[in-house]
Amino acid sequence: MCGLFGIFPEDTTSSPDVTRLRQSGFAIRHRGPDAGNILSEPGLGLAHQRLSLVDTDTRSDQPFTDPSGRYILVYNGEVYNFRTLRAELEALGIPFRTTSDTEVVLHSLIQWGEDALARFDGMFGLAFIDRQTHRVLLARDRFGMKPLYWMQGMTEQGPAFLFGSEIKAFEPWITLKPDVNSIAAYLMKFGGPTSGPTFYQGIRSLTPGTYLWHDGSGNIDIASFFHLTDFLDLDEMTRLDGLSAADIVDEYADLMHKSVASHLFADAPVGAFCSGGVDSSLIVAIAAAQHQNIALFHANVKGTWSEVDAASELAKSLKLDLHVIEAEEQDFVDMIPRVMCHYEYPFSYHPNCAPLMMIAQLAADSGIKGLLSGEGSDELFLGYPWLGRKRLTDGYERMISGLGSAIRAIPGVGPILAPDRMGNMENVRDILNGREMAQDKRAVADSLAQLPRKFQERGRQWSLDYMHHHLRTLLHRNDTMGMAAGIEARFPFLDTQVARFGINLPARYKLRGSPFVFEKAHPFIRDKWVVREVANRYIPNTLSQRIKIGFWTTVFQRLEIRPEYFRNAHLGDLFSLTRTQMANTIEEAGPDLRLRLLLTEVWLRCRLDHQDEDREINRLRDHVSIRPDRFRPRPSSANKPVGAAVHS
Known part of the structure; x- marks a missing residue:
């Protein structure tokens, strides 16, 4: 529905720079082309871009304040049960001046605090500000349909707390730097961070189903209002x-x-x-x-x-x-x-x-x-097609794994006959990605274990895992x-x-x-x-009765990525590799790793160094081609993202 950005300077007497606020709003204007507004006052700066779907009148533009002026809301999303919530609030004597869900969300938070979040049926990333106490509540919907990022650290105008719908909105205030742990986990076949750490140093994604309170003293408290379990x-x-x-x-x-x-x-x-x-x-x-x-x-x-x-x-x-x-x-x-x-x-x-x-x-x-x-x-x-045969494939994998473990347990010769080829890679990858998937899987397994055995169905586990x-x-x-x-x-x-x-x-x-x-x-x-x-x-x-296809494409699997693309690669600087070492890495990389290196290099060039888009397209055209559709890569684990088969 919208895009939002906010900054709370630690110096509460300082008003955030209006020009930078406009730049933050402009960076996410695509999220809300219908209206753009900023607010700058001592200790608080907000920018909001509105995509108006419910009550398109300007009276529902944001930042949205209550009649007293004490509370402010910047909000991205839709709460589909807002009419039911409005009726409850009106029964409590609360008047409304718009027909928007935005006003309902604001008064729900005023009336019920963070307890209102579990009442919302819909999608949202929001910031609710109490001007009197100088506190801000950030919250994200239970599934993660709408994004919300935050950081606390040094900006070009001093220490501050920042939040926004997209990371590019932070750029007028800080210099974005790559997070090497996230990049390393991605290169090890992790699908990418969606909760907690991001690809950017110091910037975090608010976990779905959680809320964050930030007070005027810089203290942060995070809690969950909903778990999928x-x-x-x-x-x-x-x-x-x-x-x-x-x-x-x-x-x-x-x-x-x-x-x-x-x-x-x-x-x-x-x-x-x-x-x-x-x-x-x-x-x-x-x-x-x-x-x-x-x-x-x-x-x-x-x-x-x-x-x-x-x-x-x-x-x-x-x-x-x-x-x-x-x-x-x-x-x-x-x-x-x-x-x-x-x-x-x-x-x-x-x-x-x-x-x-x-x-x-x-x-x-x-x-x-x-x-x-x-x-x-x-x-x-x-x-997903592979779930229909998952009982068989899981059984086969358990048999092979069990056989390998049994052989490795033979004193003296076991590790020689059946060496552990994976080593610590999966555990290290979990460490690098903040144990995002490992933590989710453990939470699902623990919750199912509390049920009577009759209801501990593997199908239920698969649904929750996915x-x-x-x-x-x-x-x-x-x-x-x-x-x-x-x-x-x-x-x-x-x-x-x-x-x-x-x-x-x-x-x-x-x-x-x-x-x-x-x-x-x-x-x-x-x-x-x-x-x-x-x-x-x-x-x-x-x-x-059609089988699932879902915009399936094998284009990325059929890319021919020539080593010349990586000449003077930013990746070499990131990992402190010489040109020869970088060239050897590309030469030795299999198709999946080479693709991930390519996309990481494009990310470094386009998102962090702001290379001209047309220039980067020409680089790709010069050094990347697509093999014919009849080309079929040999199926292997190298073509599987962690946690799922390749799909579209």
Whole structure:
């Protein structure tokens, strides 16, 4: 919805520089092209860029203050249950002067403090300021749909506390420096930080579901208002376990209708992503039943993995117009610098950023401000192809691992016969990335262990595991690529009640045996069963039963990256390598490492050294080419991000 930035100087008599505040706002103007405002007063500076979807009148512009002037809110996101909360507040005698969710969020925080956060059903990154006590509350939604970064340290105007929707907003105040630990973890196949540490020294990402209080003395307190494992509800599991399959499908259909209705609400045009897959198709079909002539947008990734025919079939069946942008393979390379500017760190985990950015721009050019998206369905309802065969592959890996451990236990000769080839790499990678994924997995395992054995389903564990780091990377991708064009992505599958239903749903309604499923990825297993059963009611069977593709591309796997690209590489300086050492590193690097080195080098050049985008595109064209589509890299663990198979 918006972009925000704030600074609290330790010197509370000093007013932050107005020119720098304008620069911070200008750096994130793409997030909110409808209005931009700043506030500078002793001890506080704020900048806000507004994308107006609810109550588009200027009366709802931010920074937004209460009638007394004591409290201020800068806020990015949408709280979909704001009308219910408003009714509660009005019953308490609180008057309203707008029809926006912004005013509801402000008065909720005034009335209930941080306890209000768990009441919000939606997405948000916000800062709530009490001018009287000089305290600020930062908070981020439970899933991490909206970003929020912060730091406390030295700026060019002295020590201060800073926060913002994007890291580039910090640049007028500090010199950005790379965080070597995050880079090293990324080069060791980590997907990228989404909670806590970032690729930038001293700047941290507020963990989803947490809030931070900063007082006027520089003290910081961080606490959680929600963990994803809080969705686990023994009573709900028992209730759902006792329902018939038909009742499960009916209940899920009802939840999705309510969720889509709330996510469609806006005073500005909202459309929908239309990939051709079952998730977006279901959302589009329900939205079409509730909203006349909803606009559909599709990126046709030309080549083997094109889904334009499926998207066109859906649009035709619903009698809707489909707006299509053509994505050529070269676009994946040419757009790396621009994608990097908005993604803000290397993005090999999600090579399909380019077509998503292209869709967002097409939607913006068509007058749309928000797009419904299907993120969350594959995680909640186990839609990734490898999950259908995961029991077999996990069993095989346990057998091989157990055999290796048994051989290594043989005194004297064991370590010689079966050496531990991984060594400490996974543990070291966990250290370098702040144990982000390791901590999430432990929290999930500990929470499931508290349940009766009957409900300790591996399918439930898989859903929760994928709802953490993996989902956060997808939400970061959708937020940054959408907001690059001033488009807000909305996620009906991540409605609080839908997510609660999905986490507690028995796994047999997610992965379900069927003699009529002949998919080679998981024969005789129907994935995302309940989603497909509901989709059967609204769209052709050819669409409701399609396998997942999801803007799949093998372009990054087919890149030929010539060593000349790394001549005078910034990476050499970062790791204190001589030119010869850097050249040898590139020569010895396998395809996955060379790709990560390439993207890290582009990040260093574009984000930290601010190289001209066109110049960097020309460098890429000179030294990077795409092998033909018939080229198929040999499958190996080198092509897998940590925690998941390569996907789009």
